[in-house]
Amino acid sequence: MRSGFVTFVGRPNVGKSTLLNAICGEKVSIVSNKPQTTRTRIRGVWNRGDTQIVFVDTPGIHKPVSALGERVNATALDGADDVDVVCLLIDATEPFGRGDRWVADRIDISKAFVIVNKTDRASPSKVLTQLGAVGALGAAEYFPVSAKNGQGVDVLLAKLSDRMPDGPKYFPDGMITDTPEAQWVAELVREQLLHLLEDELPYSIATRVTQWEWPLVKCEIIVERESQKGMVIGKSGDLLKKVGVAARAQMPDGAYLELKVVVDKNWQRNAEKVRQLGY
Ligand SMILES: Nc1nc2c(ncn2[C@@H]2O[C@H](COP(=O)(O)OP(=O)(O)OP(=O)(O)O)[C@@H](O)[C@H]2O)c(=O)[nH]1
Ligand SMILES: [Mg+2]
Numbered sequence: 001m002r003s004g005f006v007t008f009v010g011r012p013n014v015g016k017s018t019l020l021n022a023i024c025g026e027k028v029s030i031v032s033n034k035p036q037t038t039r040t041r042i043r044g045v046w047n048r049g050d051t052q053i054v055f056v057d058t059p060g061i062h063k064p065v066s067a068l069g070e071r072v073n074a075t076a077l078d079g080a081d082d083v084d085v086v087c088l089l090i091d092a093t094e095p096f097g098r099g100d101r102w103v104a105d106r107i108d109i110s111k112a113f114v115i116v117n118k119t120d121r122a123s124p125s126k127v128l129t130q131l132g133a134v135g136a137l138g139a140a141e142y143f144p145v146s147a148k149n150g151q152g153v154d155v156l157l158a159k160l161s162d163r164m165p166d167g168p169k170y171f172p173d174g175m176i177t178d179t180p181e182a183q184w185v186a187e188l189v190r191e192q193l194l195h196l197l198e199d200e201l202p203y204s205i206a207t208r209v210t211q212w213e214w215p216l217v218k219c220e221i222i223v224e225r226e227s228q229k230g231m232v233i234g235k236s237g238d239l240l241k242k243v244g245v246a247a248r249a250q251m252p253d254g255a256y257l258e259l260k261v262v263v264d265k266n267w268q269r270n271a272e273k274v275r276q277l278g279y
Contacts, residue, residue, distance in 0.1 A: 001051075001052070001166065001167060002050065003054070003168060004084035004163070004164040005054045005082075006083060006087060007080050008057050008089055008115075009061065009076055009079065009089070009107060010060065010061070010090065011035075012059075013033070013034070014117055014118075015091065015148075016038065016057050019089065019117060019145070019147035019153075020044045022147045022150055024045065027250075028043075028044040028179065029057045030187045032191060032194035032195060034194050034202055035060055035062065036059065036203060037194060038060065038072075039059055039068070039072050039075075041075055043055065045171045045175065047173070051161045052167075052169050053164060056083065061077065061099075067269050067270055067271040068269075068274045068279060071275070075279070077106055080106075080107050084164060086107050086111070086113070087112065088100075088115065089115045090114060090134055092116045092126065092130050096130065096134055109139050110139070111140050113140060113142070113143060114141070115142075116142070117146065117147055118146060118147070119144045120146040127144050141159060185217055185219060186207040188250050189207045189219050189257075190207040192243040192247050193207070193243060195246075196239055197231065197232070197239075204223055207219055207221055207222070214255075215254045215255050215256045217255055217257050218259075219247075220260050220261075220262055221240075222261075222262055222263075222277070224263070224265060224267060224268060225263065225266075229261050229263055240259055
């Protein structure tokens, strides 16, 4: 048996979580078109023959403006410690920039794999230009992939498998992730809010399951200001209803999901509150 750990790092929105889901064959990490979607380390497992790779998705590393930002950056960088391979993800559709460089400087790049993602949205010549730009980093390997259509992912998995040392099966057969159910439901709710709300509001939101008495699941949506409460609830509760329906559709049959919006003033700036929320 060969097995090991592989961490995805990169600036926000480059497609780390989408790639994790593509590899696992199901959604284990929430995804949105807004930056700073992932807030914790999320593990997803890939098995092939007698090889098992545990992939670790991390929050996008960015310039922090709050205690939450500082916390998630630290979570991401810690996730790159002590793993078999660190993969730095880059977006093929945007120039290699300061944000990417900042992350590259904080990992052992000579041992890292660089993944140029979203090749489905970039012309072959643009992908080549991007590979040329990142080639100067001196990484161990380079891979153009599309997390969306799977292109290049098999080649990446083959190379990662080669790097796995002899080791145990960390996760039993059939177990794809170790995210606790309650945390997963809170994430599903937050994912819908990221999809449905505009501008800065999603960054002010945290979600937390407060009661799990199957089939009743109560989830709190925490906002930072009274004025945000109404926006999350929507006209005559429309938005909140949409969130509930979409999240419940991804839960096991029969679930009854109750959502409640509460205000916790500026929770995002308070390191202790950030910690209590599980970030
Ligand atoms: N076209 C295309 N879009 C992609 C691909 N991978 C990810 N995306 C899109 O890019 C956006 C960001 O994807 P995420 O997977 O949430 O990115 P992330 O790196 O996990 O972002 P953070 O959690 O904020 O750090 C979403 O809208 C995805 O659908 C890809 O290969 N091709
Ligand atoms: Mg993510």
